[in-house]
Amino acid sequence: MKLRSSSLCLLLGFLLVFFVPASVARFVVEKNSLTVTSPAKIKGKHDSAIGNFGIPQYGGSLAGIVVYPKENRKGCADFGDSFKSKPGALPTILLLDRGNCFFALKVWNAQKAGASAVIVADDLEEPLITMDTPEEAAASAKYIENITIPSALVEKSFGEKLKNAISGGDMVNVNLDWREAVPHPDDRVEYELWTNSNDECGVKCDMLMDFLKDFKGAAQILEKGGYTQFTPHYITWYCPQAFTLSKQCKSQCINHGRYCAPDPEQDFSSGYDGKDVVVENLRQLCVFKVAKEAKKPWVWWDYVTDFQIRCPMKEKKYNKECAEAVIRSHGLDIKKIENCMGNPDADTDNPVLKEEQDAQIGKGSRGDVTILPTLVVNNRQYRGKLEKVAVLKAICSGFEETTEPAVCLSNDLETNECLDNNGGCWQDKGANITACKDTFRGRVCECPLVDGVQFKGDGYTVCEASGPGRCKINNGGCWHETRNGRSFSACVDDGGVKCQCPAGFKGDGVKNCEDIDECNEKKACQCPECRCKDTWGSYECTCSGDLLYIRDHDTCISKTASQGRSPWAAFWVILIGLAMAAGGGYLVYKYRIRSYMDSEIRAIMAQYMPLDSQGEVQSHVNAERA
Structure with a gap:
């Protein structure tokens, strides 16, 4: 059976032909991998298209045994409970043929019978398509909302290989893997929700409103913590130029046919018009922009959930007055929001809505947005039930391993594998240090960083402290002991940690140091x-x-x-001693100089007159006359 969508989606798909050029428009089928592990003759990896209902196991995988029923092979009738797995057995993955009934009904019947997942084999040789929900009807709505198992469509040729192997008596084991369905490049996830303010469009609108209320708390925790960057979007189309003056376009569009939405009641003569929806969509976009400018983008979740409670269409409160009352209750600037919205009657482009129309076109790995509502996580369209736990799994799978916030490790999503035997990883019980890290995808054995000290090793059997400060962590693995308030450690960090007993002790420094x-x-x-x-x-x-x-x-x-x-005292003794030495030296110096000068003078004077201490000296004259 071909891809089936709601009437709203078909209408949007038809009208988007006017908006998106044929050379650019493309719908991307989101895929997960399916690996056959046995038998060897068909072993290998294949693509499968993720169904747009149920709960795909984003970030995880499911191994099981493929069962192809002998009867009711298209799954359109009730199976009873014939596919419940027995204790200790592998989960059952039911293989069904395409055709005769809705995709969602096949999966619902398989789920009731105990299957853990469903593979639908295409009946045409064609590229993979996305299995969607049927047109809204009370009968289908009852089971669509309750589908919780994942499903996938495979190509006809691959489906035939699976059937032939099972018919030949082989046990076919496969592994459905969603771990790479959402890229996880870093420690922040960017996601966007393509939504609508219309609350009277049937089951899908009801599911969307319930999701917004249920997911608000988790979304705000992620946003306030800086773990995510969220952006809301709203789909509009434009009315072809030839019909801008028609009653239909005037009632469904603003800015002279540039931005339109379907009439909520699909009755142009009564109730709300499509342009009322466009105006409220624009208001909600501007609420987000103004809140983001105020560095409080998470207020958008408060506004949209309060608006749907306080201003529902069925109570005739879906209007500007009610909306502004909600805005005031959240402390946002109404004037800024009005300026952002602009004039809906102007014959010009509205910058906000023009940007939204441009964003509908797929870029990079993301295809065009044609289904409402659509969640895009790290530029990949989410497929599956719009439900809190399911969506949170998809968002959490977009984080790089070991960087997931605590909300991703809640009991609703998974169990803590590190609690059971420490996940099989290395641990130091004495210092309460472990290499086990619980992540959204399961436990990882990775040597930890503790108080700025990085441990290095394989994470399973060995983790050793490395770098400065290693002695702070469990004393670097060396001996240490405390007695009567005194502590000693044998750890010495001099560029390479070594265990050496401190002064006053002897021993190996590792296991013991004796006094x-x-x-x-x-x-x-x-x-x-x-x-x-x-x-x-x-x-x-x-x-x-x-x-x-x-x-x-x-x-x-x-x-x-x-x-x-x-x-x-010592200072003064030294000082006095130095002074006395200096004085004595000066006296000796003075005495010696004076003695020297006296002897010189006496010698000179002795040549001219006798001194008292000398005898008479004969004159030269007398000596010559003798």
């Missing part, structure tokens, strides 16, 4: 007057009588000799 008895080993307190007492890690030495022990010299000195001496 050295310095008294018995004659290593201290050896002076004759000393008395030695051993302590843990050290010793105490005292001296007899009036003596004082000097530890650095291992000797005893008199207390009286050491008492009353002031450093200033």
Whole structure:
């Protein structure tokens, strides 16, 4: 059976032909991998198209055994409970043929019978398509909302291989893998929701409104913590130029046919018009923009959930007055929101809605948005039930491993694998350090970073502290002990951690360090007057009588000799000594100079007159006359 969509989606798909050029428009089928692990003759990896209902296991995988029923092979009738797995057995993945009934009904019948997943084999040789829900009807709505198992469509040729292997008696084991269905490049997820303010479009609108209320808390936690970047979007189309003056376009469009939405009641003569929906969609976009400018983008969730409660169409409150009352209750600037909305009667482009129309066109890995509502996570369209746990799984699978916030590790999503035998990873029970990290995709054995110290190793059997500060973490794996308030450690960090018993101990430094008895080993307190007492890690030495022990010299000195001496006394003694030395030196110097000068003068004067201490000296004249 061909792809079936709601009447709203078909209408949008038809009208979008006017908006999106044929050369650009494309619908991307979101895929997950299906790997056959046995038998060997068909072993290999294949693509499968994720169904747009149920709960795909984003971020995870499912291994099971493929069963092809002998009867009711298209799954259009009730199976009973014939496919429930027995305890200890692999989950059952039911293989069904396409045709005769809606895709969702096949999966619902399989789920009731106990299947864990469904593979639908195409009946045409064609590229993969997306299995969607049928047109809205009370009968289908009852089971669509309750489908919780994942489903996938495979190509006809591959489906035939699976059937032939099972018919030939082989046990076919496969692994459905959604771990790469959403890219997870970093520690922030960017996601967007293509939605609508119309609350009277049937079951899908009801599911959307319920989702907004249920998911608000988780969305705001993620946004406030900086873990995600969320953006709401709204689909509009434009009215062809030839029909802008028609009654239909005037009632469904604003800005002279540029931005349109379907009439809520599909009755142009009564109730609300499509242009009322466009105006409220525009208002909700501007609420987000103004809240984002105020650095509170999460207020959008408060506004849209409150608006649907306080201003529903069925109570005739879907209007500007009610909307502005909600805006005021959340402290947003109404004037800024009005300026953002602009004039809906102007014959010009509205920048906000023009940007929305441009964004509908697929870019990169993301295809065109043609189904409402649509969730896009890290530029990949989400497929599956719009429900809190299912969507949270998809968003959480978009985080890089080990960077998921706590909301992704709640009991609603998964169990903590590190609680059971530490996940099989390395741990140091004494220091309460483990290499086990619980992630959305399961446990990871990765050596931890503790107090700025990085542990290195395989994470399974070995993790050793590395880098500066290693002695802070469990004493670097060395011996340490505390007694009576005193602690000693053998860890020495001098560029490479080593275990060396501290002074006062001996041993290997790793498992033990024993106290050295310095008294018995004659290593201290050896002076004759000393008395030695051993302590843990050290010793105490005292001296007899009036003596004082000097530890650095291992000797005893008199207390009286050491008492009353002031450093200033020594200073003055030295200073006076230096002064006396200087004075004596000066006197000696002066005496020697004076003696020298006296002897010189006396020698000179002696040549001209006798001195009292000398005898008479004959003159030269008398000597010559003799």
